[in-house]
Amino acid sequence: DTEVTQTPKHLVMGMTNKKSLKCEQHMGHRAMYWYKQKAKKPPELMFVYSYEKLSINESVPSRFSPECPNSSLLNLHLHALQPEDSALYLCASSQPRLAGRGGNTDTQYFGPGTRLTVL
Amino acid sequence: SQQGEEDPQALSIQEGENATMNCSYKTSINNLQWYRQNSGRGLVHLILIRSNEREKHSGRLRVTLDTSKKSSSLLITASRAADTASYFCATPYTGGFKTIFGAGTRLFVKA
Numbered sequence: 001d002t003e004v005t006q007t008p009k010h011l012v013m014g015m016t017n018k019k020s021l022k023c024e025q026h027m028g029h030r031a032m033y034w035y036k037q038k039a040k041k042p043p044e045l046m047f048v049y050s051y052e053k054l055s056i057n058e059s060v061p062s063r064f065s066p067e068c069p070n071s072s073l074l075n076l077h078l079h080a081l082q083p084e085d086s087a088l089y090l091c092a093s094s095q096p097r098l099a100g101r102g103g104n105t106d107t108q109y110f111g112p113g114t115r116l117t118v119l
Numbered sequence: 120s121q122q123g124e125e126d127p128q129a130l131s132i133q134e135g136e137n138a139t140m141n142c143s144y145k146t147s148i149n150n151l152q153w154y155r156q157n158s159g160r161g162l163v164h165l166i167l168i169r170s171n172e173r174e175k176h177s178g179r180l181r182v183t184l185d186t187s188k189k190s191s192s193l194l195i196t197a198s199r200a201a202d203t204a205s206y207f208c209a210t211p212y213t214g215g216f217k218t219i220f221g222a223g224t225r226l227f228v229k230a
Contacts, residue, residue, distance in 0.1 A: 004161070006161075031216055033216070040223075040225075041222075041223075042207055042221060042222055042223050043162065043207075043220050045218065045219075048216045048217070050216060055216055056216060056217060088159065090161055090162070092161075092162075094216075106150065106152075106167060106211075107164045107167060108162075108164065108218065109164070110154075110161035110162040110163070111161050112160055112161045113159070113160065113161050115159065
């Protein structure tokens, strides 16, 4: 199974809502990522989990809260978002090249994304 | 500063023609990757070229890497309408999990 799945595909929420985005992979990858992508722009890294531990937080506002319950699942909890947070949110996974907690990533496998609209 | 700047930003060609996209980066790299993204969808990994390689082929794709010029090119031969997509180069930071994507080239192949 070489697929990364994301739910929901589309999400519309108000600024006072709380919602969650979900990502799942069964490739045995131990690194998982959240990216944000605005229209006609490249993906921007938000968070990286390595071996279920938060490895990178790219100074993302606290209204975005990631969670990695186990090696296959990655969540992104959303609360009090702003209209400018509307974007495509992409999840990805990869296998660290080196055994252990560090290592340069090679191929990343992306999910189809969640299209988020904040009203 | 952002790694992986690409040109052209947009490219429109006829089916059957070749498409060439270029990517420049700023720091030392272990490898460089190219991804494709169909409109509003996730990215798909196309090819990875390591810093000790100069050229790599995969089907209709040809990638070159010039580490002295810190540049790479992606050539798609005999393009098809299905190749219409955005193409991104990506360079990982050495030793970490961070990958920086270039601005991307939007390719439109007319049937």
